[in-house]
Amino acid sequence: MPRLASRISRISPFYAMEVVKQAAQLQAAGRDIIHMSIGEPDFTAIPAVVDALDAAARSGRSQYTEALGIPALREAIAGFYATRFCAQVDPSRVIVTAGASGALMLACAALIEPGQEVLMPDPTYPANRHIVTAAGGTPRLIPSGPADRFQLSADHVRQHWTPSTAGVIVASPSNPTGTSVAPDVLAEIAAEVRARDGFTLVDEIYLGLSYDGDRRSAAVLGDDVILVNSFSKYFHMTGWRLGWLVVPPDLVPAFEKLAQNVVICPSALSQHAALACFTPESLDIFETRRGAFQQRRDFLLPAFERLGLSVPVRPDGAFYIYSDVSAHASDSFDFATRLLNEAGVCAVPGLDFGDADAHRYLRFSYATELSRLEEAMARIGDFLGKA
Incomplete structure (x- = not known):
């Protein structure tokens, strides 16, 4: 064998x-x-999305798309940030992916050298740390208890950052805890990582399913913060395998090159169907x-x-x-x-x-x-x- x-x-x-x-x-x-x-x-998936899938299939819109996703969907996602989260995101920064897992795999492949560490809270969603491992990195889980809302803090970054650290991954709201990182805490984390020339990646796949207070995206923290999101949770399209990244403008060409070679493109039919998610109805x-x-x-x-x-x-x-x-x-x-x-x-x-x-x-x-x-x-x- x-x-x-x-x-x-x-x-x-x-x-x-x-x-x-x-x-x-x-x-x-x-x-x-x-x-x-x-x-x-x-x-x-809601009826409008299913109908859009049927229409796309019947009209033959099932061929390869651009590696970064169809332009109309990238624009719709950017518009969603503006209308729902009061955050301005240029559509050119949006990369449509094969689910949030596909997004995280692209990001880790692009950002992590073999052996580099990535700081994450403990507890955390297991796939996130295992994707880091699959990319050749080392997830470093930082015990984060109830006093920290089970999340990383800026103090954690200061205490645990080493010359081997590449960046941090946080999820807000989180799986398994359902807790979010407070906006001011997230801003402090991003500032600490920025000062160390690392990356801050925020998994926001549950952001649409927030219940207390304003739903605020980490997109407001600056163009250097990398976001992962998905159509699986808020849009209820788990098996459609469609997600997205928001990346710094200067990194888009590198991500595009990687996506072209590793993924080719996300599902064309899922992309065309997902456009129906963004109507007012x-x-x-x-x-x-x-x-x-x-x-x-x-x-x-x-x-x-x-x-x-x-x-x-x-x-x-x-x-x-x-x-x-x-x-x-x-x-x-x-x-x-x-x-x-x-x-x-x-x-x-x-x-x-x-x-x-x-x-x-x-x-x-x-x-x-x-x-x-x-x-x-x-x-x-x-x-x-x-x-």
């Missing part, structure tokens, strides 16, 4: 998938399982759905409190609650397994998201309808003996 690259050994298994696999086996055996596990909206639907997610969060937080499931930091975005279950178990993976088998509720142990206190936490996703979440809380109450 061919010898695998050593980087493969540095990429951890996705433990959430093991729990989901167990859930699938239970369902196949006839058990009713409530999924509060995978981060995929229960909403799907479509945006009204997405905002209504955002309200549904907020309603679910606002139901769950007091329910968790009543059940004695601690939520150290109130989530202000995405569709996750990061709960400290240490009052009920010493190992969150064991707790998740018992919760699944005894209560029929599937949640994700903190083991996937880092090393710092991972045994204490479970991530609960509320990307499922409210009636099922109500049933889940009743089941958990019975499980904990507090119904």
Whole structure:
């Protein structure tokens, strides 16, 4: 057999998938399982997008596009920043990608030399750190607890930056915690990184699903901040594999060269269909759905409190609650397994998201309808003996 690259050994298994696999086996055996596990909206693409896909396919618009994406979509994305986030982004800085993962892969390939470190909070979304590893870099996870809103701070950058550090990656709002980096803190982080000639990359795939206060993009921090976003979460197009980058103007040619050679182009049909996301009528639907997610969060937080499931930091975005279950178990993976088998509720142990206190936490996703979440809380109450 061919010898695998050593980087493969540095990429951890996705433990959430093991729990989901167990859930699938239970369902196949006839058990009713409530999924509060995978981060995929229960909403799907809106009718206007599906109609646009059909029209594009029937008219033969399925051939290669420009490597950076079709101009109309790049302009629509730039306009979205202006109207929704009060941020001015030149369309020439927008690069359409094969999902947010594709965006992050392009960015890491362009920015990280082999062996360089990238600072990230612990906990963090596992794919983000593994993409850094796949690009030859070394993710350096910085323990970031409730006092930090589970996020990096400027102090973290000052304390942990070394000559081997290339930059930082933060997600706001975050998976798994649903917490955002406060705008002033994010500005301080960017300033510290800028002073060290590094890169600041902000994963904003859940920015559209923010609930408390203004939704503010890191685009306002300057043209040197790199943004990653996606059509998967706010626009509910997970399987369409479409995302985008916003990069500094001087880096666009390098990113284009890389995209031309590595990706060729994102899905042409998905791009043409995604144009339908930006009409006023479509945006009204997405905002209504955002309200549904907020309603679910606002139901769950007091329910968790009543059940004695601690939520150290109130989530202000995405569709996750990061709960400290240490009052009920010493190992969150064991707790998740018992919760699944005894209560029929599937949640994700903190083991996937880092090393710092991972045994204490479970991530609960509320990307499922409210009636099922109500049933889940009743089941958990019975499980904990507090119904």
